[in-house]
Amino acid sequence: MLNLYDYIFYFFAIVILGSSFVVVFSRNIVHSAFALLFTFFGVAGFYVLLSADFLAITQLLVYVGGILVLLLFGVMLTNNIVNVEIKSGTMQTLPASLIAALIAGLLCGIFYVSNWYLVPTTPELLNNTTAVAIGYAFITTWILPFEVASVVLLVAMIGAVIIARREKAPEVE
Amino acid sequence: MAEWILSQFPDSILGYVIIGALPLLFILPYALVTIYLEMKMAAHMQDRVAYMRTGWHGTLQPFADILKLLQKEDIIPTAADKFLFILAPYLVFIGTYATFAVLPFSSQYAGSELYLGIYYVIAVSSITVVGILMSGWASNNKWSLFGALRAAAQIVSYEIPTALALISVVMVAGTMNLQVLSQQQSGGIFDWYIFGGPFPIVKKLLLIPIMFVLFLIQLTASMAEVNRTPFDIPEAESELVQGYNTEYSGMKFAIFYLAEYANLFVVSAITVVVFFGGWASPFGNYLNSGGWELFWFVLKGMFFVSINIWLRWTLPRLRVDQLMYVSWKVLTPFALVCMILVGLIVVSF
Known part of the structure; x- marks a missing residue:
């Protein structure tokens, strides 16, 4: 018997799968980019179903608000966006399918081998936020990886600014 | 109210659908009132009278506009990407x-009394950016594409000072839940x-100047986001x-305006x-129950809507470079300084 939760789960699953098919198989690069919106949205929906509220909203903020908008900018600023030719023929079929099958097998293997820990869903657990626990974990147990990640991001940002500005340097001299 | 609605429809998704549709009861009348307000305010600021013929002082004009938009032909350009x-x-x-x-x-x-209310608002509004980019590209029109790219660049830039200003207040309040904030x-x-919020007098006095700066940053940046x-x-x-x-007509154009x-x-x-207490009455417990909360919330909201309209018809348009200058070199540094000061105050008191 399917309940409301199952219906919502399958709705998001169909959204994710359908839109990812468009992303991969569409001949129009802009359509692929826009289909990505629904994929990201569906994954955020999964996070909500798992009551991972912080992760769900972060998914929307980072992937839709950041990466997707950047991607669309990139696609739209390229020349000839309307009739750009994407090569979608197949080549190297054998190695490609081998690697794909290998990765799929690896993922399935991990899925079956893993010792999944099922958290009992109590109303308190479902209604509480995960943000507080994640915040405490970041500044206590995982403080070093957290700081390293932020330093790496800062370096990347400064690097991006320097690369973007480099062209103007000779004019000053 | 949520529990009451859900209890009317046990074992059914209908209750959730009704809760989801409730804001429409507000948005549709609000849009009619605001269209009228905008036209009248604009006209009186420019020494005109705006519409006067449909109903008393033209009050029926928004309804006439809606009827007109409903009847208009829905044109889709041949070269547009139809879907x-x-x-x-x-x-x-x-x-x-x-x-x-999440609006309380x-x-x-x-x-929803979502714990991450403010964070959710910042994140979800990015869907609008994608929609604008989509409309600009699908129209297959140079002006539309330019407008869409400008809109996206502007909204993305101004999200940063907005988020920084809101984070500073969240640090003071210790919550992102809009209901708890109210x-x-x-x-x-x-x-x-x-x-300065509900704090002892010293902390309050220290916070007041910072809060005023944060409020101005939020007001400016939010104006850019719309x-x-x-x-x-x-x-x-x-x-x-x-x-x-540019290329939209009929109800699709109306939906853009509604949005x-x-x-x-x-x-x-x-x-x-x-910054202004949400549904809380300015007089403490006086006039602060039931329907009055709704009244105060809508009244305060409409006050800031009219400030936006007032500024729209007062100030000239910024150039693109000035726009980016305001966001990156004025609002963002000020917001960062405010955030550090707020952090120091929160830690030391």
Whole structure:
């Protein structure tokens, strides 16, 4: 018997799968980019179903608000966006399918081998936020990886600014 | 109210659908009132009278406009990308409508009491950006594409000072839940966060100047996020015809406008909840129950909507470089300094 939760789960699953098919198989690069919106949205929906509220909203903020908008900018600023030719023929079929099958097998293997820990869903657990626990974990147990990640991001940002500005340097001299 | 609605429809998704549709009861009348307000305010500021013939002082004009838009032919350009062209206005509206889920119209209102309310509002509004980009590209029109790219660049830039200003208040309040934020400020006008919040006098006095700066940052940045003059380069009619919605007609055009006006209320409501007490009455416990909460929330929201309209018809449009200058070199550094000061105050008191 399917309940409301199952219906919502399958709705998001169909959204994710359908839109990812468009992303991969569409001949129009802009359509692929826009289909990505629904994929990201569906994954955020999964996070909500798992009551991972912080992760769900972060998914929307980072992937839709950041990466997707950047991607669309990139696609739209390229020349000839309307009739750009994407090569979608197949080549190297054998190695490609081998690697794909290998990765799929690896993922399935991990899925079956893993010792999944099922958290009992109590109303308190479902209604509480995960943000507080994640915040405490970041500044206590995982403080070093957290700081390293932020330093790496800062370096990347400064690097991006320097690369973007480099062209103007000779004019000053 | 949420429990009551859900108990009317046990074992059915209908209750959730009704709760989800509740904000429409507000948005549709609100849009009619605001269209009228905008036209009248604009006219009187320019020494005109605006519409006077349909009903008393033209009060029926918004209804006439809606009827006209409903009857208009829905034109889709031949060279447009048909699917994306149809989808885009709905996407823009969805991004705005989703934020209504967490707006606390009153303490009893059926909306979500999401713990991460402010974070959710910032994240969900990015769907609007994608919708605008989609409409601009699908129209297959140079002006539309320019308008869409300008709009996206502008909204993405101005999200940063907005988020920094809101984070500073969240640090003071210790919560991102919009409902709890309103409750914290329900002790009268001097408990509002613009006046330092419900704290002992020393902390309050230290916070007041910072809160005023943060409020100005939030007001300016939110005006840019709804693409209105002085930040309306995405729709700059003298350069771009009408920007990203140039090619739209009929109800699709109306949906763009509905989304813009709804978004105007959302940013005003966020300002109200974060700095001006949300649904809390300015007189403490006096006039602070039941329907009055809704009254105060809508009144304060409409006050900031009218400030937006007032500024729109007062100030000239900024150039693109000035626009980016304001965001990156003025608002963002000020917001960062305010955030550090707020952090020091929160830690030391």
